[in-house]
Amino acid sequence: MARILIVDDALFMRQVLTTIFIAEGHEVCGEASNAKDGVEKYKTLKPDLVTMDIVMPMMEELDGIGAVKEIIRLDPKAKILVISAMSQQALVVEAIRLGAKDFLNKPVNPDRLKDTVRKILANP
Amino acid sequence: MQDSYREIFLSESQEYLDNMNGCLVKLEENPRDLNSLNEIFRCTHTMKGMSATMGYDKIAQISHQMEDLLDELRGQKKAVTSNIIDTLFAGVDLLEQLLQEVRLNQESKTDISACMEALKNLLLEEPPPGPSEEAGPLTRKTPFITLDEVEWTEVELIKFKEAKENGFNVFKIQITLSENCPMKEARAFLVITNLKRRGEILAAAPSLEALKEGRFDRSFLIVLAVKEKSEILQQELAGISEVDDVKVSSAEIKPRASSLSEPAHPQETASEPSAAATPSGGTGSAGAQTEQPSSYLKKIQSIRIPVQRLDKIMNLMGELAISKIRLVQVVQSLKIQELEEISFTLDHLTSALQNEIMQTRLLPVAYILDNFTRVVRDLARRKNKEIDLEITGSEIELDRVVLDGIGDPLIHLLRNAIDHGLETPEERKAKGKNPKGKISIQVTRQKGHISIEVADDGRGVDFAAVGKKAVEKGLIPEQEVSHLDEKRVLEILTMPGFSTAKEITDTSGRGVGLDVVKVKIESLGGRVDFETKIGLGTKFLLTLPLTLAIIKAMLVKVRQEILAVPLMNIRETIKVRPEEIKMVQHFEVINVRDEVIPVIRLEKELGISLNRTQETTGINEAIPLVIIEYEKKALALLVNQIIGEQDIVVKPLPSFVKKTKGIAGATILGDGRVALILDIMSLKN
Numbered sequence: 107m108a109r110i111l112i113v114d115d116a117l118f119m120r121q122v123l124t125t126i127f128i129a130e131g132h133e134v135c136g137e138a139s140n141a142k143d144g145v146e147k148y149k150t151l152k153p154d155l156v157t158m159d160i161v162m163p164m165m166e167e168l169d170g171i172g173a174v175k176e177i178i179r180l181d182p183k184a185k186i187l188v189i190s191a192m193s194q195q196a197l198v199v200e201a202i203r204l205g206a207k208d209f210l211n212k213p214v215n216p217d218r219l220k221d222t223v224r225k226i227l228a229n230p
Numbered sequence: 231m232q233d234s235y236r237e238i239f240l241s242e243s244q245e246y247l248d249n250m251n252g253c254l255v256k257l258e259e260n261p262r263d264l265n266s267l268n269e270i271f272r273c274t275h276t277m278k279g280m281s282a283t284m285g286y287d288k289i290a291q292i293s294h295q296m297e298d299l300l301d302e303l304r305g306q307k308k309a310v311t312s313n314i315i316d317t318l319f320a321g322v323d324l325l326e327q328l329l330q331e332v333r334l335n336q337e338s339k340t341d342i343s344a345c346m347e348a349l350k351n352l353l354l355e356e357p358p359p360g361p362s363e364e365a366g367p368l369t370r371k372t373p374f375i376t377l378d379e380v381e382w383t384e385v386e387l388i389k390f391k392e393a394k395e396n397g398f399n400v401f402k403i404q405i406t407l408s409e410n411c412p413m414k415e416a417r418a419f420l421v422i423t424n425l426k427r428r429g430e431i432l433a434a435a436p437s438l439e440a441l442k443e444g445r446f447d448r449s450f451l452i453v454l455a456v457k458e459k460s461e462i463l464q465q466e467l468a469g470i471s472e473v474d475d476v477k478v479s480s481a482e483i484k485p486r487a488s489s490l491s492e493p494a495h496p497q498e499t500a501s502e503p504s505a506a507a508t509p510s511g512g513t514g515s516a517g518a519q520t521e522q523p524s525s526y527l528k529k530i531q532s533i534r535i536p537v538q539r540l541d542k543i544m545n546l547m548g549e550l551a552i553s554k555i556r557l558v559q560v561v562q563s564l565k566i567q568e569l570e571e572i573s574f575t576l577d578h579l580t581s582a583l584q585n586e587i588m589q590t591r592l593l594p595v596a597y598i599l600d601n602f603t604r605v606v607r608d609l610a611r612r613k614n615k616e617i618d619l620e621i622t623g624s625e626i627e628l629d630r631v632v633l634d635g636i637g638d639p640l641i642h643l644l645r646n647a648i649d650h651g652l653e654t655p656e657e658r659k660a661k662g663k664n665p666k667g668k669i670s671i672q673v674t675r676q677k678g679h680i681s682i683e684v685a686d687d688g689r690g691v692d693f694a695a696v697g698k699k700a701v702e703k704g705l706i707p708e709q710e711v712s713h714l715d716e717k718r719v720l721e722i723l724t725m726p727g728f729s730t731a732k733e734i735t736d737t738s739g740r741g742v743g744l745d746v747v748k749v750k751i752e753s754l755g756g757r758v759d760f761e762t763k764i765g766l767g768t769k770f771l772l773t774l775p776l777t778l779a780i781i782k783a784m785l786v787k788v789r790q791e792i793l794a795v796p797l798m799n800i801r802e803t804i805k806v807r808p809e810e811i812k813m814v815q816h817f818e819v820i821n822v823r824d825e826v827i828p829v830i831r832l833e834k835e836l837g838i839s840l841n842r843t844q845e846t847t848g849i850n851e852a853i854p855l856v857i858i859e860y861e862k863k864a865l866a867l868l869v870n871q872i873i874g875e876q877d878i879v880v881k882p883l884p885s886f887v888k889k890t891k892g893i894a895g896a897t898i899l900g901d902g903r904v905a906l907i908l909d910i911m912s913l914k915n
Contacts, residue, residue: 191278199419
């Protein structure tokens with residue numbers, strides 16, 4: 107199955123996502139708690155898919171949107187799934203504009219997450 | 231959700247709440263503090279996400295409502311008012327209460343309706359002055375759209391024809407999103423972005439603008455010029471989540487009166503996205519133009535380890551350190567070159583390891599001090615006093631156990647300063663002081679210990695009043711009132727029973743008097759000092775060890791016993807000739823650089839009896855003295871031999887011997903012998 111990198115500043119969310127992914131048979135190849143680390147891990151791990159929390163604290167000039175931009179710059183084919191709260195429409199739109207493949211709202215519904223990931227991975 | 235998440239949820243949430251409290255206070259001071267505002271927003275946002283995932287609906291509702299309000303503030307659609315700050319504080323309090331219920335695994339009985347109502351009202355209050363663009367999306371409904379509803383402009387018609395002539399397929403694509411699709415604007419944008427990668431959008435109904443703003447119900451229509459066949463589009467669009475239904479059909483034009491000019495000009499909208507979205511596929515160059523959204527404060531990156539595990543590691547480290555000392559001693563006596571090298575390395579490694587482990591137990595004092603801004607704010611309000619709290623040195627790190635222990639005493643000192651120390655603004659004005667009182671907490675690190683100073687610039691302690699009250703309570707004889715000094719006043723203030731009933735209500739039923747502060751600080755191996763000046767203020771000084779587990783100590787020999795004297799209490803060690811110790815009024819004293827210091831013979835003080843024959847020191851042999859300092863007074867301890875400085879692992883004494891005068895604990899030395907740790911405090915009398 108797919109190798110997934112989780113970028114989220116809340117340990118709690120990372121745990122929830124990891125559990126869902128592992129149950130689905132995916133491999134969580136890395137976790138990052140900030141945007142900077144997320145980009146670094148993307149470079150070294152080259153995951154099939156990244157889940158990106160869009161609201162994250164600024165880390166060395168990089169936040170969630172910055173990380174999306176940077177990852178797409180490094181790898182135009184990167185598959186980024188944005189995880190966001192309902193109120194972050196503008197950020198999500200920005201992320202899509204930058205090349206994010208899809209987005210999901212918190213609270214994350216496990217079935218919807220599985221479905222979305224499946225769809226993203228199915229598309230070349 | 232599973233129980234295993236609960237712990238993480240709780241501790242993480244608590245961190246967020248603490249952070250929110252701190253930032254709210256900052257925001258109250260400076261309503262333009264965008265950093266704090268963003269930080270609070272981020273915290274509520276994360277709280278909402280986590281609690282909703284966990285199914286804690288009330289927490290999610292409150293944080294959601296708070297987030298909405300904060301978003302308005304961030305967007306500067308509303309100004310930060312004291313009313314808003316108060317309501318947000320109330321929200322944080324409520325969250326704390328709800329969290330406590332989760333912590334205790336209780337059924338939630340907290341009523342959140344009042345707070346929800348207050349937050350909602352603030353949101354509704356004075357609608358934003360700008361164009362109310364957000365009023366539209368939910369009300370205007372376009373239930374079903376057919377191609378006929380697309381109003382073609384001249385330009386679009388020309389494009390349509392051009393596309394056909396150039397061999398493009400022109401499709402009308404009807405997309406229906408799933409019912410209750412969250413954030414449908416973004417969803418529509420995602421669909422549009424995907425389509426734009428394939429070809430050119432000629433028209434849309436509702437207009438692209440309207441789609442972006444969410445002014446549609448569930449379905450919308452796009453006219454697209456592409457090279458690909460309809461099946462490919464169908465497949466791609468169906469692959470987007472939340473897309474319920476896709477109908478792709480060939481578009482034929484039915485020209486209509488094109489007098490109405492749609493603002494949704496495809497070319498206009500197509501030109502604004504970055505390179506990633508252009509059909510040419512020229513991605514990668516993403517020289518995106520948009521400014522990044524506001525920055526957020528850095529967050530401390532950390533991992534969580536149960537405290538018990540750290541304690542266990544520390545304990546094992548202690549045992550290891552003892553064995554190491556033992557090993558080093560044995561190796562030294564064996565005089566084997568190779569072994570000595572190994573033991574040398576081992577010695578260094580264990581020291582380094584010990585140091586690292588000590589570090590893991592340390593937390594910045596900010597961990598507790600940060601909450602104090604809130605405490606002071608609330609208390610000041612209740613007392614109608616204006617107070618500036620100044621905290622310095624909050625980055626200094628302390629052992630977690632010590633930190634745990636000093637929270638309550640510090641809060642008590644703060645309450646004390648606010649209740650009794652600081653005057654009301656009117657009184658202060660009358661005295662020619664700044665009506666705003668000042669409380670400062672200053673943390674400084676000294677060798678082996680830290681000191682925390684809690685000072686106010688209030689009225690100071692009136693010795694006579696304290697004396698009078700103490701006499702009334704029968705704590706001191708009446709004749710003592712006339713000659714009270716600072717030291718004695720502190721003793722009186724910290725006597726159990728000195729606190730009046732009034733104080734107990736002031737401290738919100740805690741019933742903690744200054745006596746408890748003193749007991750607590752001393753139980754941590756620290757001490758309390760006190761300075762006051764009438765009219766100028768009062769200062770409490772807490773001196774605390776950095777850690778409780780391993781301390782630096784001077785090992786000394788008193789007769790056959792080895793004692794450890796905590797280094798933090800030692801000023802110096804000297805050697806004197808026997809005749810230098812003089813008798814003054816039945817007390818032995820020594821003169822050190824013009825300071826007369828009382829001498830205490832430890833063997834007598836601790837009742838260490840001489841066994842076997844009396845082995846008095848030779849007449850002319852120098853006598854070692856350890857000069858210790860306590861409450862600014864020096865004492866010279868007369869010992870038989872100074873062994874040296876060493877890290878010792880403190881092992882608390884079992885409760886049945888705890889009260890032994892002069893002894894604070896015990897430690898195991900490298901050779902397995904037990905050494906008692908001297909309790910400086912009990913020696914001072």
